Structure formats: structure tokens, C-alpha cells
Amino acid sequence: MSNVESLVGEWLPLPDVAELLNVSITRVHSMLDERTLAALRVGDRNIRKVPAAFIQDGAVVDSLRGTIVVLSDAGFSDEDLIVWLFTPDESLRGRPIDALREGRKTEIRRRAQTLAW
DSSP, X not given: OOHHHHHXXXXXXHXXXXXXXXXXXXXXXXXXXXXXXXXXEETTTTEEEEEGGGEETTEEOTTHHHHHHHHHHTTOXXXXXXXXXXXXXXXXXXXXXXXXXXXXXXXXXXXHHHTTO
């Protein structure tokens, strides 16, 4: 298991994401293209999966898309941005993804924007 796989913990294959969001698999692919979600090839079968923490209450975590875009604009690959979102940060008292799930997007976006400089 790679570092990013163990850091994230629970991963969802794309068909499961479609089911949880109640959308078609093609819509999930569009969400990946639109940077609403990020996915990596993980596991023994090396299939694309999305971190389970990106889904909350049957929807994509609010403000995740904007954060992914900011990090991508800063030059982060999908793997880099997933690692950043799931790496514990003492000053946040948790991980950036947890802060986003709690609705603390401004703080996370500000931190993500500073990474571009």
C-alpha cells in the first residue's frame, strides 16, 4: 500500500461514487474532468478511486471543487493535492479535508493559495 493510500484510508471506486451521489458514472467522470472531484489509481487492481471523505451526506463536500482548483493552479498533481488534504496539520487541529467537511473553507483556501507563492 502506498503512502497516499494509507494516508487517506477509505477509497471509493467510481461506480460507488455514482451510487452515493445518485448520478450516472458518466457524470462522475465529468466531475473529475471539471475538478469537482479528484481520483487516483490505487489498490491491487489499480483502478481509479475517490477518497471517501470527499463525499458527505450524499453530496460532494461543499467547497472541495474550489480547493482542488486552487491547488491545481499551484501546480499540485491529484496525488499531491490529496496528500495535502489528508495530511494532519497541528495548526488546524486536524486535516484540511476535515476542516472543509466542517465548513471552514476560507481558512483552507487561504492556506492553499499561499502554496502557489
